[in-house]
Amino acid sequence: MALRHAVLAALLDGEYSGYQLAKAFDIGVANFWHALPQQLYMELARLEKDGLVAGRQVIQETRPNKRLFHVTDAGRAELERFAADVSKPSFIRDDLLVKVQAADRIGTEPVIEQLEERASAAEAKIELLGNLLRQFRGDMGEEEYLRTGERVGPYLTCLRGLAFEEGHRDWCLRIANVLRERRTTRAER
Template identity: 50%
Template sequence: MALQDAILVALANGESSGYDLAKSFDVTVANYWTATAQQLYRELDKMAADGLVSARVVEQQRRPNKRVFALTDAGRAALRAATARPPKPTAIRDELLVQVEAIDHGDAAAIRSAVLAKRDASQAKLARYERRRATMLGGRDEAAYLTAGQRIGPYLTLARGIAFEEENIRWCDWVLSLTIPS
């Protein structure tokens, strides 16, 4: 999967400015794909040049004009193609795991601090994801939400993000329970 595919998915919900797309990435897509605002803008420009998105300028009062992007027919076809191809196997690339691997030869106290920071970050993300889940469910239980015929893709990816952060917290707690110098 490429950043382009994640942007196609985000724009499938409707047009968006680059700024709004970056904000929505932080809230929704971030549980399975990350990108900086600069990466998003570069990719949107490339996608516009390739005809996958169209851009129009929206004039604003008291603010600079903004460009709003929308999928084109070619973009919708690219999205369909992206969902039809098998995904590449997931590979973990985590600097913290490199540090933990070296704990016997490195600065164990610094690594412990890094694990604590990871746990704190995962707890904050989990809280954000849980708030989003509660908003999505709107007082219903999961079964009622899933059978109501609403879009389930965002819910399923959010559920995966929740499970991922829960596992990060469990792992960090386990590592911290070991006899690692503080």
């Protein structure tokens, strides 16, 4: 998937400035796509040049002027084309897994520390995503929201992010404990 498709999908909810888009990415898109603000600004410029988004200047008296972007009909058509393409299976590329694989030979303490740090970071994301899901639902229960909510796509991707972070946290804690126990067992021999 190209960044362009993630930007187009984020802009389906309305007009955003580059700054607002970066904030939207941090909150709702970061669980499945990471992009730096500079990348988003460059992608907006490319999308506008390609006619997939349109921007308009907003004059502000007390702040610098800003540009707001929205998806054009051509942008929607591009997203429809992208949605029809067969998705490739996902894969994991994570430097921490390389360290875990080598932990028996290189020492476990720094790896255990990194696993615990990742588990803590995942816990923070779990809380953030849980709050976001509650905001989406408002007063509705989850099943009701899934059946009748106004915009279910962002909710579904947030559910995937939550499941990923919960699984990641649980795995990191388990592997940290396994490595710690192995170190203790070897020291006792």
